[in-house]
Each structure stands twice: as structure tokens, then as C-alpha cells.
Amino acid sequence: MASNLELFTRQQAEYQSQLEITLDSLQTVDIEFKAVNDSQNQEASATAAYVLPVYFSGFLWGRFNINNTTVDAQIGFEHKPSALRSNYYHVASNEELRLTQHNDSVLYIPLKLTKHKTTIGTNTLEGFTPKEGSPFSVLGIEDSEGVRLPLVLASETESGVRVFGLYKTKNGETSMYNHNSMAKQQLDAVRQAIRVTNKGPARTRTMRVAGTCTGDNNGAEGADADTPQDATIEWKSPKSIVGFLDQYVIGQEHAKKSIAIAFSNYMTMKEAQDETLPKDNLLLIGNSGTGKTYMISLLAERAGLPIAKSKLTGKSTEGYKGENLSTVFDQIREKTSDQSPYGIVFLDEIDKLASDTWGSGAGFGSRLQNELIGWMEDAVVQTDDKKKESIRTKNLLFVTAGAFSGSDAYASLSKIVQTRVGDMKCTAQELLYHVRPEDLVSYGLKPELVGRLPVISVLNPLTVDDKVRILTQAKESVLSGYRRLLQFKGYDTRLEDDFPVFVAEHAPSNTGARALHAVCNNIFTDILFEPEKYAGEDGAIILDAGLAKQIMSLYQENRIAQPSRIGF
Numbered sequence: 001m002a003s004n005l006e007l008f009t010r011q012q013a014e015y016q017s018q019l020e021i022t023l024d025s026l027q028t029v030d031i032e033f034k035a036v037n038d039s040q041n042q043e044a045s046a047t048a049a050y051v052l053p054v055y056f057s058g059f060l061w062g063r064f065n066i067n068n069t070t071v072d073a074q075i076g077f078e079h080k081p082s083a084l085r086s087n088y089y090h091v092a093s094n095e096e097l098r099l100t101q102h103n104d105s106v107l108y109i110p111l112k113l114t115k116h117k118t119t120i121g122t123n124t125l126e127g128f129t130p131k132e133g134s135p136f137s138v139l140g141i142e143d144s145e146g147v148r149l150p151l152v153l154a155s156e157t158e159s160g161v162r163v164f165g166l167y168k169t170k171n172g173e174t175s176m177y178n179h180n181s182m183a184k185q186q187l188d189a190v191r192q193a194i195r196v197t198n199k200g201p202a203r204t205r206t207m208r209v210a211g212t213c214t215g216d217n218n219g220a221e222g223a224d225a226d227t228p229q230d231a232t233i234e235w236k237s238p239k240s241i242v243g244f245l246d247q248y249v250i251g252q253e254h255a256k257k258s259i260a261i262a263f264s265n266y267m268t269m270k271e272a273q274d275e276t277l278p279k280d281n282l283l284l285i286g287n288s289g290t291g292k293t294y295m296i297s298l299l300a301e302r303a304g305l306p307i308a309k310s311k312l313t314g315k316s317t318e319g320y321k322g323e324n325l326s327t328v329f330d331q332i333r334e335k336t337s338d339q340s341p342y343g344i345v346f347l348d349e350i351d352k353l354a355s356d357t358w359g360s361g362a363g364f365g366s367r368l369q370n371e372l373i374g375w376m377e378d379a380v381v382q383t384d385d386k387k388k389e390s391i392r393t394k395n396l397l398f399v400t401a402g403a404f405s406g407s408d409a410y411a412s413l414s415k416i417v418q419t420r421v422g423d424m425k426c427t428a429q430e431l432l433y434h435v436r437p438e439d440l441v442s443y444g445l446k447p448e449l450v451g452r453l454p455v456i457s458v459l460n461p462l463t464v465d466d467k468v469r470i471l472t473q474a475k476e477s478v479l480s481g482y483r484r485l486l487q488f489k490g491y492d493t494r495l496e497d498d499f500p501v502f503v504a505e506h507a508p509s510n511t512g513a514r515a516l517h518a519v520c521n522n523i524f525t526d527i528l529f530e531p532e533k534y535a536g537e538d539g540a541i542i543l544d545a546g547l548a549k550q551i552m553s554l555y556q557e558n559r560i561a562q563p564s565r566i567g568f
Contacts, residue, residue, distance in 0.1 A: 022073070022107065023141055025064045026050040027193035031152065031179075031186055035117040035135035045116050049150040050141050051193040052109075059304065060091035062107065065197045076100070077166065078108040079139070079174045089174055092304035096335070097166075097176050100301070101476075111139040111166060111174060114148045118167065120177045136167040139174065152179055154190045161187050161194070233302060235267035241299070248298055248476065249291050250469040251460065254433075255284065256295065258457035263299050266397045270342045275394055281376055281452055283350070283440075284401040285413070285432055286459030289512015292401045296346055306335035306343040312368060313352045325368060326381050329391050333383040340392040344399060347372070351402030354410070354444025369446045372398075376452040400453060404432075404443060416442045432458045462512050467504035470513055478517045479503070482524040486541065491531045496544035503548065519552075526551045 031049040053063040054075070062075040077089040077097070088108060089097045102108070116138040121130035140150040153164045153176075163179040182190070234240040241260035249256065262280040269277040284292045293309065300307040308331035332343050353365040353372075375381065378394040406412030411419075414428040416439050424431070435458070437450045462470075471479040472495075479500065483493045503523070507515035527534050527541065534541045541547075 019107070019110075021066060022064050022071075023050075023109070023143075025066045025197075026052060026141075027196055028149065029186065029189040029193055031150065031182065033116045033118045033138060033150070035119045047114075047116060047150060049152050051190055052151060052153050053194045053197050054153045054155055056091070056304075059106075062109075063194075063197050070198055073107045074105060076103070076106045076108045077111050077174060079111045079168075081172045087174065090304065091176070092306070092335075097174055098301075098304070099173070109141065109151070111151070112142045112148050113168060114138050114140040114150050116140075116150055118165070118177075120167065133170040136169065139166040139168055152190070154194055156191060156194050161191050163187070163190055235264055235271070235303070238264045244302065245295055245298065248474055249295055250474055251462070251466050252291055252295075255286070255291070255457045255459045258282070258455055259284075259295055259299070262397075262455045263303075266342075267303060270395075279395075279397060280455045281398040282400065282455045282457065283450075283453040284399065284457055284459060285404055285435070286401070287403050287405075287461055287512060289514040290459040290462060291513065292459060293346060293348065294513075296344060296399050300344045306332050306341065307346060308332045308343070309346040309348070311348045313349050325371065326383075329381050329383045329393075332396070333389060333391060339390070340395050342395045342397075344397050345375075345393075346399045346401070348401045349403075350400040350445070351404045351413075351443070365444075366446075369449050372400075373446065373448045373452060376449075398452075410444070413439060413443050429458075429460060461509070464501070464504045467507055467513070467516060468500045471500040471503060471516060478520045482520060482528075483543075485524075485528070486531060489528075489531060490539070491535055492538075492540040494540050494542050496542065498545035499543045499548055502545040506552065523548050523551050526554065 027050070028048045029051055030046060032044050032046045034044050052075075055061055055063070059074050060076070061072050064071045064073065076091075079087050079089070081087060086102075088100055088102050090100045090103075090106070092098050114137070117135040118138055119130050119134040120136060121134060138150045140148050142148045151166060153166075155162050163182060164176050165179045166174060166176055169175050233244050238257065238260035241263055242256050245256045245260070259282065262282050265278065265280055269275075269279060286292055297307060297309075299305075308328045310325065310328040312325065328345060328347070332341060332345070336343065353369050375393045375396075376398050378392070380390050380392050383389050383391050404413035406415065412428070413435060414431040417431045417434050417436075418424070418426075418428075420436075420439060421431070421434055424434075426434075435456060437447075437456075440450045440456075441447050471477050479495075483495070486493055503516060503519045507519050531541065534547065536542065
């Protein structure tokens with residue numbers, strides 16, 4: 001039986017072999033890079049450069065010609081700012097690089113610094129304005145003989161060939177620029193390289209690399225090798241979207257299904273570029289920490305969509321003093337220059353608009369509802385007072401959320417539902433599954449606003465069992481994060497079954513999954529400060545309920561012992 005290390009090494013070798021074959025298939029063309037030196041003189045350097053044909057379909061896909069077969073693979077980029085750290089980048093739909101986490105189904109192209117530099121900037125009426133820090137070092141690929149050549153990404157559209165390059169910023173990050181200064185002869189050569197790659201029968205390849213071995217698979221050989229962890233999402237398939245969410249979000253099956261259908265329809269509309277297709281804005285009903293924001297953020301990031309988030313409490317409408325709700329669109333503008341962009345606007349605490357007693361007063365609840373009604377239909381919103389920039393809201397997907405728990409003066413949504421359905425033997429939570437648009441209107445939302453939120457989904461409060469599963473099964477859980485952190489510091493951990501149960505039971509029930517972070521932080525802060533104190537002779541730290549209780553008791557004692565700083 002092969003060990004975890006042997007499996008990892010074998011998978012890594014297979015991946016490297018695939019990577020070398022794939023990169024060797026790239027065509028090269030001669031390209032000129034121009035840079036302005038310290039004396040403001042322009043220097044030009046001509047060199048061969050690799051051309052990678054690309055297209056965007058939910059993700060960035062690269063096209064390769066391997067043994068006369070056209071192969072498409074989802075691609076990202078890897079850049080090592082140091083020998084011990086790798087940064088992974090995906091390209092968003094707005095043609096910007098975003099730092100992200102490693103994904104096993106993505107082919108990551110390792111980027112290297114080349115000797116070439118380029119000046120990047122913008123053309124204005126006054127002339128060319130170089131970007132601060134120019135010229136920048138161009139990034140490329142190193143072949144098997146150690147020769148480094150620049151890499152350009154190219155796509156052929158109806159309006160011509162578009163070419164992008166990659167460079168290293170002054171703070172060591174990786175970024176992308178539009179290589180729009182190429183001569184016609186160079187563009188023709190790039191176009192020819194694209195067409196050579198497109199020859200031959202086509203197929204799609206999924207590139208996989210071994211994940212980090214954690215020692216938690218109880219010796220199941222190849223357990224990770226055949227499981228499609230974080231596999232590519234088929235956006236036209238709601239089932240595929242739910243499968244992706246299942247890796248990160250425990251439970252909430254009804255909500256995941258509703259969100260997946262709405263998101264699938266939206267991505268289909270985006271791909272078709274057809275504004276006449278239906279757009280299903282969402283209303284998510286649930287308490288804090290149940291996963292409303294998390295699920296939408298996960299999907300937006302994975303789809304490469306810009307996302308803006310805001311709470312609706314304490315906001316004013318346009319023309320009034322105070323924080324204006326329309327500033328939420330500034331977040332979209334920062335991420336895309338499109339005049340009518342595709343993206344997500346997430347607005348939390350929409351239930352607070354049902355009454356002015358929740359918000360800013362002066363009738364702002366009603367006015368904000370009117371503003372939302374216009375945005376969800378189609379409106380042009382100014383995003384920057386100085387630049388006079390604007391955004392059309394037609395293609396934006398609006399996701400609203402709220403607990404609808406009521407107040408002393410207003411009945412909760414569940415009580416409104418109960419009044420309508422009569423003597424139905426259900427819990428308050430179960431009643432919410434029977435909510436209808438007229439119940440939301442009775443709560444205080446305007447019929448026109450409710451009518452623009454066709455998808456209504458309810459999220460359940462988390463049980464102790466849910467929280468235990470989040471800690472032990474969810475990808476990127478806070479518990480696995482702390483264990484990896486200790487591993488990097490040289491300490492193994494052994495997890496006992498009663499440890500996550502202790503954490504879950506001590507997380508306040510009304511704060512959902514967020515409380516797990518707070519409890520884990522209280523426990524692991526002490527361990528990380530003095531790990532040798534808790535490690536056994538074999539260097540391993542046993543995480544059990546006894547240890548958690550011991551540290552939490554000390555934490556509580558320290559809090560009580562701290563003198564009050566109020567009124568000093």
C-alpha cells in the first residue's frame with residue numbers, strides 16, 4: 001500500500017509531465033516590448049514570445065495543440081514571490097487577475113521573470129500617461145533548458161485580435177495588461193499562431209495535482225486521487241453548482257438548490273449576452289451566520305463576477321446627507337469598467353426597510369425601497385462625483401437577505417404566516433417555508449419590490465450537529481485552517497471526536513457559523529502562543545474536549561481578571 005507521501009509524489013510527477021507537454025505545444029512569435037528609461041528615452045527589445053490562445057466561459061480557458069489534437073483546459077497562473085510561497089491567480093471576467101486558492105482542476109502555468117521590461121499606462125487627450133512604477137518586468141515561461149520567454153494571452157474576436165501580457169508589480173504581485181501597441185505584422189503572426197492551435201479535433205482536459213496530505217483519511221489509499229474535489233462547475237447545470245457548494249456549506253439543501261437555479265440562469269444570460277432572458281433576483285431569509293453571504297460570495301468569486309455588499313440599515317437615499325446606498329455601486333466600478341456590467345449586488349437586512357424605526361428615520365425605509373425597485377428594473381446610477389462615471393443596473397443580479405424576526409412593535413414573518421395559514425402545527429422556522437409574497441407585503445415591503453424578487457429561499461438555523469459537520473467536513477473550515485497553521489510551525493495535531501462537539505456547543509446559537517471562528521480563536525490563540533506547552537513527547541498536540549475546556553477556563557478567568565477601562 002502506497003503511503004500518502006508516495007501518492008503525492010507520484011501525482012506531482014504526473015502533473016509536471018502533463019504541464020511540460022502542454023507548454024511545449026505553445027507557438028512562439030516575435031514581439032517588441034517598449035520601455036521608457038530614467039532619461040525618458042524609449043527603449044525597445046524584440047524577442048520571441050509564447051502565444052497562448054484563450055477564451056472566457058465562466059473561467060479562463062487555454063487552448064493547446066497536443067499531437068495534432070486541440071485541447072482546452074481551465075487555466076490559472078502560479079507565481080513564486082519566494083522559494084517557500086506560491087501565489088495562485090485566476091482571471092476574472094473583467095480581465096483582471098485575482099489572487100485565489102489552489103484548485104485541483106486548474107492547470108496553473110508557472111510564471112518566471114524575464115529580462116524584458118515594458119511601460120504600461122493609458123492614452124488620454126493630453127498624450128500617454130505611464131502607470132506609476134513603470135517600466136515593469138515582463139513575466140513568461142521557462143523551458144526545459146532554462147530559457148525564459150515572455151507569455152502573451154491572445155483571443156480572436158469579430159473586432160480583431162486581443163493580446164494581453166503579464167507583469168510583476170512593484171510590490172511583487174502579478175498583474176495583467178492590454179498589449180495594444182503591437183504592429184500589424186505582429187498581430188498577424190499572433191492570429192496565425194491561434195489558427196495553428198485550433199487545427200485538429202477538439203477535446204477538453206482536466207488537469208489535476210495532488211492535494212496536501214493531512215493524515216485524516218485513515219490510510220485510504222488514493223482517497224483524494226479519484227474524488228473530484230472542487231471540480232469545474234458546469235454553470236448551465238444547477239446540480240453542478242450545488243455539488244460545488246456542498247464542499248463548503250453544510251446543510252441548507254433547499255437554499256442551495258434555489259440559489260443554484262437562479263445563478264445558473266444568470267450565468268446562461270451572461271454567456272448568451274441576452275438582456276431579454278429572465279433574471280431571477282433573490283431574497284434569502286435566515287439568521288446571521290447561516291451562510292447567506294458566504295454562498296453568494298463563493299459563487300461570485302468562482303464565476304469571476306464582481307460583487308458588491310452592503311447593509312441596508314442606516315443608509316440614506318440620493319440627495320440626502322449621510323451614507324448613500326448608491327455608493328454600493330462604487331464597489332462594482334472598482335472591479336470593472338463596463339458601462340452595463342454583469343455582477344452581484346448583495347444587500348443585507350432588507351427586512352429593516354419595512355419600518356423606519358429600524359433605519360435612518362425620515363421615511364428612508366420607504367424611499368430606499370423605491371430606489372431598489374428602480375435599480376432592479378433598469379437604471380443608470382452615478383458612481384463617482386469627480387469622474388462623473390455611471391453604471392447601468394440592467395445586467396446586475398440583486399441578492400437581498402434578512403432575518404425578518406420582527407420587533408416589539410412588529411410581528412415576525414413567521415407569525416404573519418401563521419395568521420394566514422391558521423392552526424398549523426409547525427415550528428416558527430417551519431412556518432417560513434410556507435411564506436408567500438403577500439406575507440412579505442404584510443411585513444412591510446412594497447408589492448413592487450417583492451415582485452422584483454421572484455426567488456425566495458429560507459435558510460435554517462444551525463444545529464450543534466451542523467456546526468460539528470462544518471468544523472470537520474466543510475472545505476476551508478476554521479478548524480482545518482488552525483491545524484494546517486500548526487503543521488507549518490512543525491506541530492502535528494490529532495483530533496478527537498469530542499473536540500469539535502465542545503466547540504459547537506460553546507458557540508452561541510444565534511450567531512451561526514461565525515461563532516465557531518470566535519471559539520476556535522480563543523482556544524488556538526493560547527496553543528499558537530506556546531505550542532510546545534501542549535505538545536507531547538512525539539511533538540503532536542492532542543485536540544480533545546479536555547484541552548479545550550482547560551484553555552476556555554483560563555480565557556474566562558483572564559477576562560474576569562482584566563480591570564475595566566471605562567471611565568479611567
